[in-house]
Amino acid sequence: MSEQLQATPICGRHRALNALMAPFGGWDMPIQYEGIIAEHSWCRTKASLFDICHMGEFLFQGDFEASGLEDVFTFSVKTIPLGRSRYGFLLNEGGGIIDDLIIFRLAEDKVMIVVNAATAPKDFAAIKERLRGGVFTDITADTGKLDIQGPLSRDVLTGLFGEDIATIPYFKFVTMTILGVEAIVSRTGYTGELGYEIFLPAAKVCELWDLLLKDERVKPAGLGARDVLRLEVGYSLYGSDIDEATTPLEAGLEGFVNFNKSFVGKEALLRAKEQGSVRQKVAFEVAGRRSPRHHYEICSGGDVVGSVTSGVFSPMLGRGIGIGFVTPELASVGTPLVISHERVSMEATVCELPFYRGGSVRA
Amino acid sequence: MSIYFTKEHEWVNVDGGVGTVGISDHAAHELGDITFVELPKIGAVVKQFGVLGSIESVKAASDIFAPVSGKVVKVNDALEISPEVVNESAEADGWMACVEIADVSELQNLMTQDQYNDYLKTL
Secondary structure, eight states, X not given: OOOOOBOOTTHHHHHHTTOEEEEETTEEEEEESSOHHHHHHHHHHSEEEEXXXXXXXXXXXXXXXXXXXXXTBSSOSTTSOTTBEEXXXXXXXXXXXXXXXXXXXXXXXXXXXXXOTTTHHHHHHHHHHHOSSSEXXXXXXXXXXXXXXXXXXXXXXXXXXXXXXXXXXXXXXXXXXXXXXXXXXXXXXXXXXXXXXXXXXXXXXXHHHHHHHTSTTEEEOOHHHHHHHHHHTTOOOBTTTBOTTOOTTTTTOGGGOOTTSOOTTHHHHHHHHHHOOSOEEEEEEESXXXXXXXXXXXXXXXXXXXXXEEEEEETTTTEEEEEEEEOGGGOSTTOEEEEEETTEEEEEEEEOSOSOOOOOTTO | OEEEEOTTSEEEEXXXXXXXXXXXXXXXXXXXXXXXXXXXXXXXXXXXXXXXXXXXXXXOEEEEEOSSOEEEEEEOTHHHHXXXXXXXXXXXXXXXXXXXXXXXXXXXXXXXXXXHHHHHHTO
16 A cells, blocks of 8 residues: 555645645545634535545446446446436445445436545446446546535536526536536535535646635535535445445445346345344434544443444534444434443434434535 | 643643643644543542543544643533633633642653743654
8 A cells, every 4th residue: 555645636726725634545635724613614504615536437338238337336327317316336246335436327328437536446447347348438537526515505606607507406417618618517415515516627627626716605625524524414434334344235225226126246135135134334423522433332231232433523413423333233213322442431322314404405 | 830741742830739731732733623621520639641631623532641640629611511712722721620739849750831842843
């Protein structure tokens, strides 16, 4: 893992803004600018701009069924309507999650696949190996991605780029000309707020970044705030909450698996359904301001029954929140748990997701 | 009054036989947004460099160590509701506890303000 960190086109601007930088998924990324809580709060009330150029984008063009693409993911690609996107998984033979991803239906025979940064190379290899035809290309290096998220994001974008954006429903996108180039503006995100993901040629991404930040309603936000925002609404983080050793069933994400079609990993999932899971994802709230953290133990009746995969102090709830995996009999809402680490221990209660329900995501 | 620092970035401000204890501006800045402060109980007896309490930020959780041995006589319980005060004023309003100093000679194990400033340059 001594590979050099990759830098997004925006990297120089992050440094000029005096951002705290850290490695994430093989990339040198901004963790915070003015502070995680200030950036979190700005996103929940105004509009925040995130540099997401590190994520991977692949293009596939060809016959979805003849090429085998239709059987690659846990959801059907051919039934995604034009101009819509769909979330789901790429699984291994054992039903473990190679990655979670979103597929955008660009044309009758064309999709864009958006994947996590750290997993992009293995995703590309796994998909390519399963294809028998079509043209499959990695466009990550040429593609810039900026997320603008927050209740004012729609006003900001329509002011700059026109009213077409105002009517994009959740999980739909439009292809339009921005700054003289073709861009995809998608009503998706990772914050639980009204927001957009914008894909455009990497050569133009700095220009768009500068333009958006000229609006005083928009401030940059780092991956620190992004992690708090996503956990408050219960989104999984690949590499923490889900990985190749975790199935969508254990992770409570069966809703993104279509058992009425074939896909790699289906037999393993069907077997797992029959046998029952040995562990189950739970969400829990802590009584107090302490934060559960990744790898803290989850205990019940003095025994270790699982571990925390994500945890933060939630500014919206004013208490610690977390996600972890426990034995299934402890997964029902209301079950008391103890989160423990060294001399720290916190009382917690299993709760429903999302933790925070006040977001503008469907506004 | 005179202020001393530990290598773990706590300070103690000594006035008579009582030391007021907190974490340094540097430590607060490094932690980022502070979300929780665990204070000792009044009456607790702490040992120099033993655990006095703990502090959590969005980024990290760490123990706070006592700069001096002695009995805790006062705590800043406002921090339980507003831990962000430590970010705003780590070396004044963000104080954590007052300790009745058991042995003033322990102050020799600490750094003066100048020594601490030099120490920060080495980090």
